[in-house]
Amino acid sequence: xxxxxxxxxxxxxxxxxxxxxxxxxxxxxxxxxxxxxxxxxxxxxxxxxxxxxxxxxxxxxxxxxxxxxxxxxxxxxxxxxxxxxxxxxxxxxxxxxxxxxxxxxxxxxxxxxxxxxxxxxxxxxxxxxxxxxxxxxxxxxxxxxxxxxxxxxxxxxxxxxxxxxxxxxxxxxxxxxxxxxxxxxxxxxxxxxxxxxxxxxxxxxxxxxxxxx
Amino acid sequence: xxxxxxxxxxxxxxxxxxxxxxxxxxxxxxxxxxxxxxxxxxxxxxxxxxxxxxxxxxxxxxxxxxxxxxxxxxxxxxxxxxxxxxxxxxxxxxxxxxxxxxxxxxxxxxxxxxxxxxxxxxxxxxxxxxxxxxxxxxxxxxxxxxxxxxxxxxxxxxxxxxxxxxxxxxxxxxxxxxxxxxxxxxxxxxxxxxxxxxxxxxxxxxxxxxxxx
Amino acid sequence: xxxxxxxxxxxxxxxxxxxxxxxxxxxxxxxxxxxxxxxxxxxxxxxxxxxxxxxxxxxxxxxxxxxxxxxxxxxxxxxxxxxxxxxxxxxxxxxxxxxxxxxxxxxxxxxxxxxxxxxxxxxxxxxxxxxxxxxxxxxxxxxxxxxxxxxxxxxxxxxxxxxxxxxxxxxxxxxxxxxxxxxxxxxxxxxxxxxxxxxxxxxxxxxxxxxxx
Amino acid sequence: xxxxxxxxxxxxxxxxxxxxxxxxxxxxxxxxxxxxxxxxxxxxxxxxxxxxxxxxxxxxxxxxxxxxxxxxxxxxxxxxxxxxxxxxxxxxxxxxxxxxxxxxxxxxxxxxxxxxxxxxxxxxxxxxxxxxxxxxxxxxxxxxxxxxxxxxxxxxxxxxxxxxxxxxxxxxxxxxxxxxxxxxxxxxxxxxxxxxxxxxxxxxxxxxxxxxx
DNA sequence: TCGTAAACGAGACGGTACGTCCTGTCTTAAC
DNA sequence: GTTAAGACAGGACGTACCGTCTCGTTTACGA
Numbered sequence: 001x002x003x004x005x006x007x008x009x010x011x012x013x014x015x016x017x018x019x020x021x022x023x024x025x026x027x028x029x030x031x032x033x034x035x036x037x038x039x040x041x042x043x044x045x046x047x048x049x050x051x052x053x054x055x056x057x058x059x060x061x062x063x064x065x066x067x068x069x070x071x072x073x074x075x076x077x078x079x080x081x082x083x084x085x086x087x088x089x090x091x092x093x094x095x096x097x098x099x100x101x102x103x104x105x106x107x108x109x110x111x112x113x114x115x116x117x118x119x120x121x122x123x124x125x126x127x128x129x130x131x132x133x134x135x136x137x138x139x140x141x142x143x144x145x146x147x148x149x150x151x152x153x154x155x156x157x158x159x160x161x162x163x164x165x166x167x168x169x170x171x172x173x174x175x176x177x178x179x180x181x182x183x184x185x186x187x188x189x190x191x192x193x194x195x196x197x198x199x200x201x202x203x204x205x206x207x208x209x210x211x212x213x
Numbered sequence: 214x215x216x217x218x219x220x221x222x223x224x225x226x227x228x229x230x231x232x233x234x235x236x237x238x239x240x241x242x243x244x245x246x247x248x249x250x251x252x253x254x255x256x257x258x259x260x261x262x263x264x265x266x267x268x269x270x271x272x273x274x275x276x277x278x279x280x281x282x283x284x285x286x287x288x289x290x291x292x293x294x295x296x297x298x299x300x301x302x303x304x305x306x307x308x309x310x311x312x313x314x315x316x317x318x319x320x321x322x323x324x325x326x327x328x329x330x331x332x333x334x335x336x337x338x339x340x341x342x343x344x345x346x347x348x349x350x351x352x353x354x355x356x357x358x359x360x361x362x363x364x365x366x367x368x369x370x371x372x373x374x375x376x377x378x379x380x381x382x383x384x385x386x387x388x389x390x391x392x393x394x395x396x397x398x399x400x401x402x403x404x405x406x407x408x409x410x411x412x413x414x415x416x417x418x419x420x421x422x423x424x425x426x
Numbered sequence: 427x428x429x430x431x432x433x434x435x436x437x438x439x440x441x442x443x444x445x446x447x448x449x450x451x452x453x454x455x456x457x458x459x460x461x462x463x464x465x466x467x468x469x470x471x472x473x474x475x476x477x478x479x480x481x482x483x484x485x486x487x488x489x490x491x492x493x494x495x496x497x498x499x500x501x502x503x504x505x506x507x508x509x510x511x512x513x514x515x516x517x518x519x520x521x522x523x524x525x526x527x528x529x530x531x532x533x534x535x536x537x538x539x540x541x542x543x544x545x546x547x548x549x550x551x552x553x554x555x556x557x558x559x560x561x562x563x564x565x566x567x568x569x570x571x572x573x574x575x576x577x578x579x580x581x582x583x584x585x586x587x588x589x590x591x592x593x594x595x596x597x598x599x600x601x602x603x604x605x606x607x608x609x610x611x612x613x614x615x616x617x618x619x620x621x622x623x624x625x626x627x628x629x630x631x632x633x634x635x636x637x638x639x
Numbered sequence: 640x641x642x643x644x645x646x647x648x649x650x651x652x653x654x655x656x657x658x659x660x661x662x663x664x665x666x667x668x669x670x671x672x673x674x675x676x677x678x679x680x681x682x683x684x685x686x687x688x689x690x691x692x693x694x695x696x697x698x699x700x701x702x703x704x705x706x707x708x709x710x711x712x713x714x715x716x717x718x719x720x721x722x723x724x725x726x727x728x729x730x731x732x733x734x735x736x737x738x739x740x741x742x743x744x745x746x747x748x749x750x751x752x753x754x755x756x757x758x759x760x761x762x763x764x765x766x767x768x769x770x771x772x773x774x775x776x777x778x779x780x781x782x783x784x785x786x787x788x789x790x791x792x793x794x795x796x797x798x799x800x801x802x803x804x805x806x807x808x809x810x811x812x813x814x815x816x817x818x819x820x821x822x823x824x825x826x827x828x829x830x831x832x833x834x835x836x837x838x839x840x841x842x843x844x845x846x847x848x849x850x851x852x
Numbered sequence: 853t854c855g856t857a858a859a860c861g862a863g864a865c866g867g868t869a870c871g872t873c874c875t876g877t878c879t880t881a882a883c
Numbered sequence: 884g885t886t887a888a889g890a891c892a893g894g895a896c897g898t899a900c901c902g903t904c905t906c907g908t909t910t911a912c913g914a
Contacts, residue, residue, distance in 0.1 A: 020858025021910045027860080043340050045258030050900055059861045064902070116340075123336040126395045127256050127329075136397045154416075164416045168389065168407045175392035176384035182339045182391070184349045185384070194381045202415030203367075203377045233889025234879040240891075263869055272892045277871070446863025447905040453865075469766050471684030476895055485866040490897070542766075549762035552821045553682050553755075562823045580842075590842045594833045597815035597824070602807065604821070605814035608765045610775045620807045628841030629793075629803045666886080689874060698887045703876070 023066070030056035031063055032080070035073055040116035044074065044124055071131045074121055081114040082139045088146055094159035095196065097150045098173065102192040105143075106177050110187050119181065144170050172199055236279065243269035244276055245293070248286055253329035257287065257337055284344045287334055294327040295352045301359055307372035308409065310363045311386065315405040318356075319390050323400050332394065357383050373413075385412055449492065456482035457489055458506070461499055466542035470500065470550055497557045500547055507540040508565045514572050520585035523576045524599065524625065528618040531569075532603050536613050545607065570596050598625055669695035670702055671719070674712055679755035683713065683763055710770045713760055720753040721778045727785050733798035734835065736789045737812065741831040744782075745816050749826050758820065783809050799839075811838055 034055035039047050049070060053060045067073040085108035088100045109115035118125075125132045147170040154160035176195050180187050247268035252260050260283060266273045280286040298321035301313045322328040331338075338345045360383040367373035389408050393400050460482035465473050475496060479486045493499040511534035514526045535541035544551075551558045573596040580586035602621050606613050673694040678686050688709060692699045706712040724747035727739045748754040757764075764771045786809040793799035815834050819826050 019856080019912070021860070021912095023859070024910095043336060045336075048900065049902085053861095057861085059859095059863085060901095061862095061903080062860065065859070069902095119339040120336055122339060122395055123256060123258075123333055126332040126335060132397070140396045151416075158418060160416045161418050165407050165411060168404065168411065169416075171389035171392045171398070172385065172408065172411055175388035175390075176381065177388075178392055178395070179384045179388035182335055183353045184345075191381065194378050195385065198378060198381065198385055198415070199411070200415050200417040202411070202413050203364075203373045203382075204413040205371060205374050231889095232881075232887075234891075236890065261869060262871085266892090270892080272890095272894085273871080274873085274893090275891065278890070444863095445861075445907080447865075449864065450905095469762060471762075474895060475897085479866090483866080485864095485868095486897080487867090487899085488865065491864070545765040546762055548765060548821055549682060549684075549759055552758040552761060558823075566822045577842075584844060586842045587844050591833050591837060594815065594830065594837065595842075597818045598811065598834065598837055601814035601816075601818035602810035603814075605810045605817055608761055608817070609779045610771075611810070617807065620804050621811065624804060624807060624811055624838070624841070626841050628837070628839050629790075629799045629808075631797060631800050687874065688876085692887090696887085698885095698889085699875090700877080700888095701886065704885080708876095 024062075027056070027058050027062050028066055031058055031066065031073070032077060036077055036081075036113055036117060039074065039077070039120045040113060043120045044070075047074075047120075069130075071124065071128060074117075074124065075131055075134055077117060078114075078121060078135060079138055081112065081117055082108070084108075085112070085114065086139070086142050086146055088150055090153060094150075094154040094157055095200065097153065098196045098199065099192055101147055101150055101173050102177060102195050103189065105174050106187050106192055109177065109181050115181070122182065143174065147173065169199075237275075240269070240271050240275050241279055244271055244279065244286070245290055247271075249290055249294075249326055249330060252287065252290070252333045253326060256333045257283075260287075260333075282343075284337065284341060287330075287337065288344050288347055290330060291327075291334060291348060292351055294325065294330055295321070297321075298325070298327065299352070299355050299359055301363055303366060305370075307363075307367040307370055308413065310366065311409045311412065312405055314360055314363055314386050315390060315408050316402065318387050319400055319405055322390065322394050328394070335395065356387065360386065382412075450488075453482070453484050453488050454492055457484055457492065457499070458503055460484075462503055462507075462539055462543060465500065465503070465546045466539060469546045470496075473500075473546075495556075497550065497554060500543075500550065501557055501560055503543060504540075504547060504561060505564055507538065507543055508534070510534075511538070511540065512565070512568050512572055514576055516579060518583075520576075520580040520583055521622065521626065523579065524622045525618055527573055527576055527599050528603060528621050529615065531600050532613050532618055535603065535607050541607070548608065569600065573599065595625075666695065666697050666701055667705055670697055670705065670712070671716060675716055675720075675752055675756060678713065678716065678759045679752060682759045683709075686713075686759075708769075710763065710767060713756075713763065714770055714773055716756060717753075717760060717774060718777055720751065720756055721747070723747075724751070724753065725778070725781050725785055727789055729792060731796075733789075733793040733796055734839065736792065737835045737838065738831055740786055740789055740812050741816060741834050742828065744813050745826050745831055748816065748820050754820070761821065782813065786812065808838075 031052060034052045035047065038051055038055065042048075047070060049060060049063055052058075052073075053063055063073065067076070085104050088097055088104060091097055091100070109118070121131065125135050148166045151160060151164055151166045151169050155162055155164055173195060176191075177187065179185075180191070185191070244265060247265045248260065251264055251268065255261075262273060262276055262283060265271075265286075266276055276286065280289070298317050301310055301317060304310055304313070322331070334344070338348050361379045364373060364377055364379045364382050368375055368377055386408060389404075390400065392398075393404070398404070457478060460478045461473065464477055464481065468474075473496060475486060475489055478484075478499075479489055489499065493502070511530050514523055514530060517523055517526070535544070547557070551561050574592045577586060577590055577592040577595050581588055581590055599621060602617075603613065605611075606617070611617070670691060673691045674686065677690055677694065681687075686709060688699060688702055691697075691712075692702060702712065706715070724743050727736055727743060730736055730739070748757070760770065764774050787805045790799060790803055790805045790808050794801055794803055812834060815830075816826065818824075819830070824830070
């Protein structure tokens with residue numbers, strides 16, 4: 001899932017026939033890997049392009065040729081790492097799918113490089129439109145649609161009430177995971193199950209219309 | 214809620230008799246104000262102590278005398294701004310108190326300087342133990358206790374089921390708010406009400422024991 | 427007469443093939459000129475590299491890339507300014523050559539930038555081996571050899587006594603000039619002539635072996 | 640030989656009855672000693688009043704109360720150290736007195752603290768009128784008068800020619816010593832004797848009026 | 853097969869900010 | 884009213900990176 005290059009690409013796709021030496025995939029990949037490692041170690045504000053270049057064995061200018069800014073580089077990294085953890089398959093079991101909806105990001109955050117990377121980028125996403133808007137337009141939107149599909153299937157199956165509010169389902173299921181990522185607390189299967197349980201059952205004492213007893 | 218000074222303070226509290234010219238409250242206050250403004254404008258990584266000093270009309274060394282690092286300064290700011298928005302009074306109405314539990318941080322984030330400031334500091338909180346641990350030990354802990362009290366009162370009143378899981382209540386009620394802060398979406402009273410409604414009622418189709426009809 | 431660069435230069439002189447963008451001669455020259463002016467205005471201890479950089483339109487780091495320290499920069503300046511004023515040509519007239527030996531440094535000190543610059547650096551030369559040793563090894567040594575040649579020619583011509591002490595000739599001829607530079611007094615041709623006259627004729631009443639008169 | 644205090648002293652000595660705590664001689668002395676040591680170690684530009692204050696066990700403000708500037712402090716030091724080495728007694732032997740004229744400053748420079756201190760201050764004397772003018776008006780003037788007296792006695796005794804140029808005698812006798820102080824070379828009795836020998840006898844081949852033989 | 857053109861690595865460029873140090877002034881409490 | 888202590892505003896230090904700009908070299912395509 002590539003991000004728009006720094007300079008060219010506006011080019012015609014058909015005529016093609018680009019001149020000069022082509023961009024080096026090796027360099028592209030090496031930069032992304034180096035950036036990922038350094039981002040995890042130092043955070044976004046500690047991400048020095050000079051260090052990325054050194055670790056990747058690349059000239060600084062090459063980074064600017066491919067991305068144009070630290071933010072664009074970070075975004076490509078983010079999208080690349082987030083992508084695989086979004087889909088929730090149709091398992092036929094609503095509770096199971098809801099659990100997957102919580103466990104997918106939870107696992108991505110705790111077991112893959114996506115965790116440290118997004119930790120490092122949370123503030124940028126929250127503040128910088130260049131990064132935030134594009135992250136929202138891609139990753140967050142994909143996640144929301146996936147959750148909406150899970151809810152729809154749940155309603156269809158008669159497991160969720162028809163009026164279930166899909167508009168806040170992502171917040172209710174995934175919000176708690178990100179809350180703990182930032183503010184601390186266990187991020188494990190037990191936590192995910194408690195979130196799902198509350199999501200399904202609520203906490204209120206049921207209104208018994210059997211009050212004619 | 215003061216943060217430990219950079220250097221002295223080891224001193225005896227009772228006998229006192231501090232030597233030399235005392236620290237300037239005016240400078241302390243001016244630095245905090247300037248830092249708050251610049252943090253909101255530029256983010257944490259764009260927070261230049263040189264600019265803070267200039268805007269506060271203060272020497273750079275004075276900042277280091279009072280705090281010793283950007284992070285400590287940011288933490289004092291955060292604690293100072295977060296403090297007022299945590300308590301939830303006993304209103305007698307559980308739903309109302311739950312709504313306040315959601316609306317308090319929501320309003321702090323959208324209507325006060327706390328919003329921009331914590332946006333700027335999310336990554337630091339999530340990554341840097343110096344800042345994160347102390348933020349968790351103060352602000353987050355205070356919030357969790359407050360939520361636990363609200364849940365306890367709800368159970369006592371018979372509005373919440375006795376087995377209600379207080380350990381994830383903060384995540385369920387406040388997590389969605391922070392999720393939207395970072396990943397976008399309306400942050401208004403309607404949102405808060407939907408969160409509370411889901412928290413109380415869940416989404417599952419109620420199990421009707423009238424199925425022997 | 428160049429001074430050793432801050433970092434590279436270890437390089438092969440023949441094969442060459444230097445990597446990266448080459449050092450800028452324009453910057454080198456601009457820094458030397460700015461340093462000269464500021465040294466003359468403010469003295470060595472008042473020579474702020476930040477001001478040199480600003481006046482030369484150059485980044486501070488560029489100065490450190492080329493010289494590594496204020497002292498090395500000052501030395502190159504000194505050597506560059508001192509060089510032209512050392513040689514004394516063979517005029518055939520010993521008194522004339524001795525006068526040139528005094529007038530050369532006198533004119534350099536009073537009529538060129540070398541005067542203010544060395545005034546500013548006297549203490550460094552006298553105290554700091556980094557600067558002093560290298561100044562002695564280049565400029566002072568060159569001056570001493572030149573004076574020794576003048577004395578040798580004078581002896582050869584029969585104008586100076588054969589046992590004339592070349593080892594203190596520089597001190598006797600040039601010492602008085604530097605003395606006045608520091609401690610005050612006219613520095614003009616008349617002064618130079620009086621120094622040469624005393625050097626040649628001494629002050630003692632001649633021992634007349636004609637005492638049989 | 641005290642230098643004018645920074646602030647008070649304008650006061651009348653008779654009426655007296657100065658108010659408040661009197662100045663501390665201990666502090667004055669301790670500051671001078673600390674300044675001397677640090678000047679010898681670090682040079683004038685490395686002389687930090689903060690370090691002087693610390694080493695003397697004194698508040699920084701006290702230094703400013705007594706001297707008002709680094710230069711005034713340095714001057715008092717210089718005058719105090721130079722004073723003892725100027726007088727040349729009447730020994731009856733002109734060559735001996737001339738040797739003392741050379742050896743006095745030579746010994747002061749090599750065997751006492753005056754050497755390192757004046758090394759450190761040469762540039763200031765040569766450049767800064769505040770220091771230079773007052774040094775010239777006191778120490779240099781005293782030296783010149785002393786040399787003039789030695790020359791006068793030499794003429795009177797018939798050892799020096801009546802037309803001997805007293806106006807450059809100091810330069811010819813003491814200049815070589817300072818030259819070596821800055822630019823290197825042995826500073827010992829042998830050097831002094833060679834300087835005196837040249838001063839008395841010159842270097843020119845004597846004009847023999849026996850050419851009518 | 854040979855230009856031509858662009859990307860490559862390297863590293864210097866003019867800058868900005870860092871965190872430290874020191875300046876000369878000020879504000880305390882103690883004497 | 885001076886003292887030691889130490890905070891104050893200011894400013895330079897030498898270092899580290901920024902994003903841009905040459906360099907000489909490498910790699911592809913079309914003439």
